[in-house]
Amino acid sequence: MGTITVESLGIIVYLLICVSLAYVTRKTRSFAEFSVGSRKVPTSMIFASLAATIIGPGFSVGFTTKGYSTGYVFYWLVLAYSVQTILVGLVFAPRLATFRNCHTIGDVFNRCYGKFSHLLAGIVSVGLCIGFTAVIGKLAGHLLSGVTGWPLIVTSAFVTMFVALLTFSGGIRAVIANDGAQFIWFSIIIPVTLLTAVFKNPGPAQEVAARATELTNTGFAGMTGAQILGIVVSFLLGETLTPPFANRALAAKDESASRKGFVYAGLYVIVWLGICTTLGIYAHQYIPADTKPDDVFLGIGRMLLHPALYGALIVAIIAVVMSSQESLLNSASVAFVRDILSIRGKLSDQSELLYSRMATIVIAVIAVVVAQYSPSIIEGLLICYSIWAPSILIPLLIGLYVKDTRSSAGWLSMLCGASTSIIWQTILKEPSGIPAILVGLAASATGYAIGHFWGSLHIDETTEVSK
Amino acid sequence: MIYIMSVIFPLIAMGCSIWIFIAMISYVSEIRRDIKSHK
Numbered sequence: 001m002g003t004i005t006v007e008s009l010g011i012i013v014y015l016l017i018c019v020s021l022a023y024v025t026r027k028t029r030s031f032a033e034f035s036v037g038s039r040k041v042p043t044s045m046i047f048a049s050l051a052a053t054i055i056g057p058g059f060s061v062g063f064t065t066k067g068y069s070t071g072y073v074f075y076w077l078v079l080a081y082s083v084q085t086i087l088v089g090l091v092f093a094p095r096l097a098t099f100r101n102c103h104t105i106g107d108v109f110n111r112c113y114g115k116f117s118h119l120l121a122g123i124v125s126v127g128l129c130i131g132f133t134a135v136i137g138k139l140a141g142h143l144l145s146g147v148t149g150w151p152l153i154v155t156s157a158f159v160t161m162f163v164a165l166l167t168f169s170g171g172i173r174a175v176i177a178n179d180g181a182q183f184i185w186f187s188i189i190i191p192v193t194l195l196t197a198v199f200k201n202p203g204p205a206q207e208v209a210a211r212a213t214e215l216t217n218t219g220f221a222g223m224t225g226a227q228i229l230g231i232v233v234s235f236l237l238g239e240t241l242t243p244p245f246a247n248r249a250l251a252a253k254d255e256s257a258s259r260k261g262f263v264y265a266g267l268y269v270i271v272w273l274g275i276c277t278t279l280g281i282y283a284h285q286y287i288p289a290d291t292k293p294d295d296v297f298l299g300i301g302r303m304l305l306h307p308a309l310y311g312a313l314i315v316a317i318i319a320v321v322m323s324s325q326e327s328l329l330n331s332a333s334v335a336f337v338r339d340i341l342s343i344r345g346k347l348s349d350q351s352e353l354l355y356s357r358m359a360t361i362v363i364a365v366i367a368v369v370v371a372q373y374s375p376s377i378i379e380g381l382l383i384c385y386s387i388w389a390p391s392i393l394i395p396l397l398i399g400l401y402v403k404d405t406r407s408s409a410g411w412l413s414m415l416c417g418a419s420t421s422i423i424w425q426t427i428l429k430e431p432s433g434i435p436a437i438l439v440g441l442a443a444s445a446t447g448y449a450i451g452h453f454w455g456s457l458h459i460d461e462t463t464e465v466s467k
Numbered sequence: 468m469i470y471i472m473s474v475i476f477p478l479i480a481m482g483c484s485i486w487i488f489i490a491m492i493s494y495v496s497e498i499r500r501d502i503k504s505h506k
Contacts, residue, residue: 024495027502040497044490173498180491187484191477198473209469268483271476278472 010311011318014185018166018322021177025170031352034171035103035334036251045176046252046261051268052179052186052323053244054085057139059269060190060276060320064297067280070222071215075277077228080236082269088241089262094255095400096246104331105246105396106339112399113410114458115343120414122339124391125243126363129332131384132242133160133325133367140321141371146298147314157368159318163325164364168333168357172251175326182319187272189309189316194275196304197282212281226433233435238385240393243331329367333359386425390417390440394448408455409448417444 028034041049066074102108105125110118141156148155167174201208239245245262252258283291283300291299301313336359337352347355391414399405421440430436 021495025498038501042490042494044487045494048487048490177491177495177498180487180494184484184488184491187480187487191480194473194477205469205473208473212469268480271479274472274476275480278469278476281469282473 006307006311008311010308010315014315014318015162017181018178021181022166022170022174025174025177028169028171028173028353031337031349031356032103033173034353034356035330035338036247037172037176039100039251040253041176041248041251041257042253043257043260043264045180046248046257047264047268048183049176049179049327050085050245050248050261050265051272052183052319053248053327054081054265054269054324055186055272055320056136056324057143057317057321059273060186061143061297061317063273063276064280064283064300065293067215067277068283068296069215069280069293070219071212071217071281072277073216073219073223074231075273077231078235078273079270080232081239082266082273084236084240085266085269086263088245089259089266092241092397092400093249093252093258093262096241096249097252097255097258099250102250103247104250104335104338105241105243105392106335108246108396108399109410112405112458113395114407117395117407117410117414118339119343120411121392122335122343124387124414124418125335125339126332128384128388129243129328129335130363130367130370133328133332133364134370135384136321136324136328137367138371140318140325143314143317143321153372156371159321160325160364160368160371163322164329164360166322167326167330168360171356172247172330172334175330176251178326179323182323185312185319186316189312190279191275192309193301193305193313194279194282197279197286197300200304201282201285203285208282208285211284212278215281224433230430230433230435233437234382234385237389237393237437237441240389241396242388243335244327247327247331247334329360329364332363333357336363383425386421386436386440387418389437390421390444391415394441394444398448405458406452406455407458409451410458412451412455413444413448416447417441419443 030038032038063074063078096108099108099111102111104122106118106121109121137156137160138152140159141152141154144150144155144159145152150158166178170177198205241249248261249258252261279300280296283296286303287296287299297317298314301310305313333356337347337355341347341355342352394417395410395413399410417440420443421436424430424434424439425436
């Protein structure tokens, strides 16, 4: 049986597993089941779902590429992401889990700052999720196009729409079940690829260690302090409590499950990025020196693995992409209905459920279209990062802990933070190398302070559950 | 360090994979029970 046949067979088997899981979890009776899984998700599945969502193409294929070209440079810098996830788990996620009548970040803003801030949070949430879905869909399209030879627009549309079909009926329960399957798959195959590289290595391990040190030292020497600061800040703050992660905190069965899920996921990222980076370093032992860095991941797999396992490796990449896209689409649809559609008046539970399902499909179509016009993958991710943290982070974290909040503090902080960050990044092009996130956060804090001292006290009208 | 990254880390990842395999069976069974109990 030829390689192509085995690859195709692997992809078909994997897609059938996904469809089966979507089928058995497809029935949702209420919006709470669709959006937060009735708040019954245990620690293990919160962990797996978070890890599967965090590990996208950048945190797998991308890190092998980085390991190949710059050793452990990015590994050490992006550990900031793990620190962020662990801190969120220890400090913020358990607090978020106490907002038992909230389904989205926007709902939390409504409780803390009122409807206008709720709407703004909803617009940012939906926009961010569409942006991320488009960027990831485009990368998935490139990967699948390389395997099948189909045009990019067809492959990116196929992946994104398939993911939407998996999740539109079962909501977050289907997402988490599929995340679990995807986690299992890629957490076996990619480590097996590294172990194969280690045990087939013809030279001594010291040779690989020496190369790793040399690549890392050269990599750090080629970077400025501002570049290092920019990367650390982007990964430390850029994705903090973005909608898919906040949804996991809200879906956890209790505060302990929320806390442990985030902490375990943060620890797992340390392990995972180490595996992918080391695979890139080992690639020097096997693949030709003129290999393009972007081709290293598949190149080493093709070189080392049996065709059946190589097919499984391609499926693992598809799993990495799908697990991130599923969570983003589900979060976007829930935020659209809860934070934008319902803002003028409460919809019935069944209407919210119906509109969320429809929104999943519509948002997927929008993401496919946006993907065709999106900038490069890294540029797209950096734009998404520079909007989320400056607009949401400060009012959200203060709102979680401070009781006497002001409506104006919420919306002024969001508007100041987002506009400053966008202008700093896109028009001024980050003068002196100061990251847009930092400037945006400073503006957000200033806006919050002005709004707090200028505005009147916000009275929370959602009295079902106290803070 | 290379030994930890190239041998220990893959084994930890595969161990987590086995843990989640068991947890996922339990989670999906729970969902099925929940769906059936409301029929």
